[in-house]
Amino acid sequence: xxxxxxxxxxxxxxxxxxxxxxxxxxxxxxxxxxxxxxxxxxxxxxxxxxxxxxxxxxxxxxxxxxxxxxxxxxxxxxxxxxxxxxxxxxxxxxxxxxxxxxxxxxxxxxxxxxxxxxxxxxxxxxxxxxxxxxxxxxxxxxxxxxxxxxxxxxxxxxxxxxxxxxxxxxxxx
Amino acid sequence: xxxxxxxxxxxxxxxxxxxxxxxxxxxxxxxxxxxxxxxxxxxxxxxxxxxxxxxxxxxxxxxxxxxxxxxxxxxxxxxxxxxxxxxxxxxxxxxxxxxxxxxxxxxxxxxxxxxxxxxxxxxxxxxxxxxxxxxxxxxxxxxxxxxxxxxxxxxxxxxxxxxxxxxxxxxxxxxxxxxxxxxxxxxxxxxxxxxxxxxxxxxxxxxxxxxxxxxxxxxxxxxxxxxxxxxxxxxxxxxxxxxxxxxxxxxxxxxxxxxxxxxxxxxxxxxxxxxxxxxxxxxxxxxxxxxxxxxxxxxxxxxxxxxxxxxxxxxxxxxxxxxxxxxxxxxxxxxxxxxxxxxxxxxxxxxxxxxxxxxxxxxxxxxxxxxxxxxxxxxxxxxxxxxxxxxxxxxxxxxxxxxxxxxxxxxxxxxxxxxxxxxxxxxxxxxxxxxxxxxxxxxxxxxxxxxxxxxxxxxxxxxxxxxxxxxxxxxxxxxxxxxxxxxxxxxxxxxxxxxxxxxxxxxxxxxxxxxxxxxxxxxxxxxxxxxxxxxxxxxxxxxxxxxxxxxxxxxxxxxxxxxxxxxxxxxxxxxxxxxxxxxxxxxxxxxxxxxxxxxxxxxxxxxxxxxxxxxxxxxxxxxxxxxxxxxxxxxxxxxxxxxxxxxxxxxxxxxxxxxxxxxxxxxxxxxxxxxxxxxxxxxxxxxxxxxxxxxxxxxxxxxxxxxxxxxxxxxxxxxxxxxxxxxxxxxxxxxxxxxxxxxxxxxxxxxxxxxxxxxxxxxxxxxxxxxxxxxxxxxxxxxxxxxxxxxxxxxxxxxxxxxxxxxxxxxxxxxxxxxxx
Numbered sequence: 001x002x003x004x005x006x007x008x009x010x011x012x013x014x015x016x017x018x019x020x021x022x023x024x025x026x027x028x029x030x031x032x033x034x035x036x037x038x039x040x041x042x043x044x045x046x047x048x049x050x051x052x053x054x055x056x057x058x059x060x061x062x063x064x065x066x067x068x069x070x071x072x073x074x075x076x077x078x079x080x081x082x083x084x085x086x087x088x089x090x091x092x093x094x095x096x097x098x099x100x101x102x103x104x105x106x107x108x109x110x111x112x113x114x115x116x117x118x119x120x121x122x123x124x125x126x127x128x129x130x131x132x133x134x135x136x137x138x139x140x141x142x143x144x145x146x147x148x149x150x151x152x153x154x155x156x157x158x159x160x161x162x163x164x165x166x167x168x169x170x171x172x173x
Numbered sequence: 174x175x176x177x178x179x180x181x182x183x184x185x186x187x188x189x190x191x192x193x194x195x196x197x198x199x200x201x202x203x204x205x206x207x208x209x210x211x212x213x214x215x216x217x218x219x220x221x222x223x224x225x226x227x228x229x230x231x232x233x234x235x236x237x238x239x240x241x242x243x244x245x246x247x248x249x250x251x252x253x254x255x256x257x258x259x260x261x262x263x264x265x266x267x268x269x270x271x272x273x274x275x276x277x278x279x280x281x282x283x284x285x286x287x288x289x290x291x292x293x294x295x296x297x298x299x300x301x302x303x304x305x306x307x308x309x310x311x312x313x314x315x316x317x318x319x320x321x322x323x324x325x326x327x328x329x330x331x332x333x334x335x336x337x338x339x340x341x342x343x344x345x346x347x348x349x350x351x352x353x354x355x356x357x358x359x360x361x362x363x364x365x366x367x368x369x370x371x372x373x374x375x376x377x378x379x380x381x382x383x384x385x386x387x388x389x390x391x392x393x394x395x396x397x398x399x400x401x402x403x404x405x406x407x408x409x410x411x412x413x414x415x416x417x418x419x420x421x422x423x424x425x426x427x428x429x430x431x432x433x434x435x436x437x438x439x440x441x442x443x444x445x446x447x448x449x450x451x452x453x454x455x456x457x458x459x460x461x462x463x464x465x466x467x468x469x470x471x472x473x474x475x476x477x478x479x480x481x482x483x484x485x486x487x488x489x490x491x492x493x494x495x496x497x498x499x500x501x502x503x504x505x506x507x508x509x510x511x512x513x514x515x516x517x518x519x520x521x522x523x524x525x526x527x528x529x530x531x532x533x534x535x536x537x538x539x540x541x542x543x544x545x546x547x548x549x550x551x552x553x554x555x556x557x558x559x560x561x562x563x564x565x566x567x568x569x570x571x572x573x574x575x576x577x578x579x580x581x582x583x584x585x586x587x588x589x590x591x592x593x594x595x596x597x598x599x600x601x602x603x604x605x606x607x608x609x610x611x612x613x614x615x616x617x618x619x620x621x622x623x624x625x626x627x628x629x630x631x632x633x634x635x636x637x638x639x640x641x642x643x644x645x646x647x648x649x650x651x652x653x654x655x656x657x658x659x660x661x662x663x664x665x666x667x668x669x670x671x672x673x674x675x676x677x678x679x680x681x682x683x684x685x686x687x688x689x690x691x692x693x694x695x696x697x698x699x700x701x702x703x704x705x706x707x708x709x710x711x712x713x714x715x716x717x718x719x720x721x722x723x724x725x726x727x728x729x730x731x732x733x734x735x736x737x738x739x740x741x742x743x744x745x746x747x748x749x750x751x752x753x754x755x756x757x758x759x760x761x762x763x764x765x766x767x768x769x770x771x772x773x774x775x776x777x778x779x780x781x782x783x784x785x786x787x788x789x790x791x792x793x794x795x796x797x798x799x800x801x802x803x804x805x806x807x808x809x810x811x812x813x814x815x816x817x818x819x820x821x822x823x824x825x826x827x828x829x830x831x832x833x834x835x836x837x838x839x840x841x842x843x844x845x846x847x848x849x850x851x852x853x854x855x856x857x858x859x860x861x862x863x864x865x866x867x868x869x870x871x872x873x874x875x876x877x878x879x880x881x882x883x884x885x886x887x888x889x890x891x892x893x894x895x896x897x898x899x900x901x902x903x904x905x906x907x908x909x910x911x912x913x914x915x916x917x918x919x920x921x922x923x924x925x926x927x928x929x930x931x932x933x934x935x936x937x938x939x940x941x942x943x944x945x946x947x948x949x950x951x952x953x954x955x956x957x958x959x960x961x962x963x964x965x966x967x968x969x970x971x972x973x974x975x976x977x978x979x980x981x982x983x984x985x986x987x988x989x990x991x992x993x994x
Contacts (some may be wrong), residue, residue: 035210040202042208043368043369043370043866045451046867048451049368049866055202078952079200082201082513088200090196092200092201092934095199095200097192097196099192099193099832102833102837103199103368103420103656104195105206105368105418105657106418107199129874130874131307131875134874138368139365139366139367139368139469139837140657141833142837142838142839142841143840144836144880145836147874169190169828170190170828171831171835171884172596173882173883
């Protein structure tokens with residue numbers, strides 16, 4: 001069952017990487033199995049749930065549907081590369097503060113999809129957030145804290161001194 | 174009691190919103206789920222699953238598969254002959270079917286190979302000869318078909334479990350009623366759909382020790398099942414539950430694949446991993462039972478219930494799983510919200526040739542709650558009483574015993590109802606909105622942990638060890654399992670509160686049978702209450718030790734020693750004191766290494782009859798919800814713009830996490846109300862129609878409603894700081910609230926979930942033709958019920974024991990059997 005390996009050069013989270021793998025492998029498999037970047041998760045491996053979302057040249061893609069060999073020369077960003085040095089990315093911080101990650105399994109996919117959204121729309125409406133995240137399934141949160149976290153992070157990224165909403169933390173009085 | 178930010182007097186952690194201790198790992202991708210693990214020389218396992226719903230296995234031959242290059246080992250049912258199952262009364266599963274398959278997807282053979290591709294290719298080479306048997310496709314068919322039996326054990330034919338419990342004379346109750354209604358309801362089965370597919374990794378050491386990492390909610394029960402099936406001493410088996418990427422009850426059974434990889438690791442001496450495909454996750458199932466229900470209720474003119482007779486028929490699928498407990502649960506909690514003076518419950522679970530059903534969020538209680546709350550809406554309308562009023566008038570009083578001997582403690586349902594009425598503008602809107610718009614109310618209650626363990630024993634349900642390091646570091650060890658609900662954080666929060674630390678200062682080691690004391694697992698909403706209490710006891714003992722020796726050093730009485738801000742000091746003179754680390758060093762110098770233990774066992778149940786094991790809990794949570802709907806009468810599409818929910822959680826440990834659990838429950842309830850269903854092609858194949866995330870409809874961001882959450886805090890003396898459950902209860906009122914709102918909007922009753930556009934349209938058309946505007950089941954079948962077990966309720970002089978209907982056996986055995994979940 002051995003096949004000769006394909007080799008590609010890609011930029012992963014800013015680092016130039018050369019990686020060899022069986023040519024039928026998806027980007028998801030290359031990241032998880034050949035590069036040890038298990039932060040990218042999978043929920044179906046059929047392109048149905050958005051869990052495996054990564055950024056390919058800045059655009060969210062389902063890494064389970066992307067062949068590794070098709071990524072030659074391209075830039076891949078995963079959750080492992082989101083933090084800004086020792087500090088969390090504002091989206092990561094907002095997700096943590098609000099409890100927008102419960103089991104955390106779908107979280108990397110949501111974070112990267114949201115990151116791409118905020119690069120396009122620094123001040124997205126709630127409806128824009130819903131539409132951007134409509135391809136990512138989450139079974140824990142009911143999405144509400146995720147919207148709030150995206151809005152909070154957007155404010156931080158715009159340089160505003162926003163705080164988590166009282167109702168998000170304590171319910172309505 | 175004032176809730177939220179200002180909190181209970183003197184509390185510094187509990188009641189204040191803060192980051193969960195695992196939040197950073199989860200947002201950075203550092204949390205290691207089971208499939209993220211790999212070991213050197215690891216093999217990959219694949220299971221061959223039955224293509225037939227019901228068949229005898231004539232022959233299995235793995236010779237050709239074993240000969241394929243890269244295949245290291247194969248297994249069949251002969252290699253693992255010992256049965257297992259989660260309940261002691263239903264040890265009916267095999268890791269690989271030895272002689273019979275009972276649903277499409279039942280595992281028959283296993284392969285371990287050097288790559289996943291090779292293992293998959295090898296499955297094609299396994300030869301299996303089946304002799305097909307007639308499948309049983311529905312619970313009704315199971316009643317009618319005693320032979321052939323799907324299992325050779327069952328209460329009767331293919332009826333796995335039959336229950337008949339009587340608490341007082343319901344016929345007398347109906348005779349005293351001004352109005353008696355009988356309604357039939359159906360709640361379709363649905364599945365957990367955790368985003369993480371189940372995965373397990375086993376490693377065998379030549380010194381005779383086995384380690385299993387798995388996405389399981391119940392490592393302790395997996396530990397027991399492995400010891401039994403593998404015939405290894407349990408002390409040589411280590412089970413580590415990785416953080417679960419969502420569970421919702423779907424990872425609570427010991428599973429075939431866990432046993433198989435363990436056996437393969439033992440045979441090959443190499444690590445073996447399996448990750449189920451999404452399709453296989455649908456076959457594992459253990460999800461919500463489809464339940465047909467009949468409920469007959471008598472009420473007086475003012476809405477007081479005089480008697481209730483509840484019947485349920487569960488489609489259990491091919492194996493027992495938690496089904497006996499699920500069946501009892503469809504009859505257990507009817508009595509804890511509104512006063513029911515006389516109550517009769519008859520429940521039946523059928524074996525059918527479908528993937529086994531089990532516990533899903535709310536375990537066996539969302540179905541009866543749907544029936545109860547929709548019928549109450551109908552009763553209120555007939556009596557011309559507001560649906561909120563009929564509920565508020567007849568609430569179960571706090572600190573009382575119900576007809577079936579459940580001990581209700583704190584009971585905040587009244588304030589919950591008031592909150593959602595105010596928030597939703599109920600009195601201005603109910604029955605007053607334009608056609609197509611409606612609001613509906615429903616309430617519910619849920620257990621904060623089951624009163625009894627799954628297997629009979631008198632040991633604690635949860636244990637905690639606390640290690641205090643001279644650095645000032647504190648580590649909490651507990652067998653509890655983090656599934657996203659925040660159980661790790663509860664341990665840190667409670668410990669931090671007692672020791673005057675910040676939760677971020679605490680390290681937590683959980684769910685590892687080698688390192689952590691037993692906790693029974695993340696099911697039945699038990700963790701906050703039970704591990705919280707165990708942690709509380711351990712932390713208070715540690716505080717006592719530290720206080721004693723700090724007091725000596727400060728020359729003050731021990732009761733004057735205070736703990737806050739990582740300092741230990743004189744409460745009369747806060748400047749006089751020491752750091753927490755110095756306090757540990759002082760104690761360590763005096764008495765040696767500082768560590769404590771804590772544990773928790775629930776109070777003894779009041780019921781002493783057979784079946785009394787299901788329903789008792791240290792504390793009951795309460796929820797009230799108002800759903801708003803928009804129904805398009807042309808398409809039948811129901812949109813839910815908003816749900817107002819109030820939940821009595823006793824006391825928030827971390828309010829932000831509580832709000833998250835409430836919102837997640839509403840989401841899952843909304844999916845069940847409107848779209849989620851396990852659908853089968855019910856011909857001879859009984860194949861799951863839709864085993865994929867695309868075809869199994871679940872709410873996306875575009876369907877999810879807004880949620881307005883009110884947290885009600887009615888502390889329960891049995892909860893740590895008064896805390897009760899929140900992870901499951903708030904799901905329960907959603908489906909009936911939506912159904913009641915649909916009636917308010919367009920005047921039709923959809924007496925079954927999911928409430929699909931097709932059903933709404935059908936009901937509207939019927940109404941237009943002058944027929945009853947209703948879609949739902951018409952009748953409940955005749956079932957050969959056993960002799961009822963008669964237990965007089967407390968107000969009729971009962972003492973919790975049966976007066977007739979029970980075989981003569983010692984009471985201890987009867988009430989403490991493994992009928993639990």
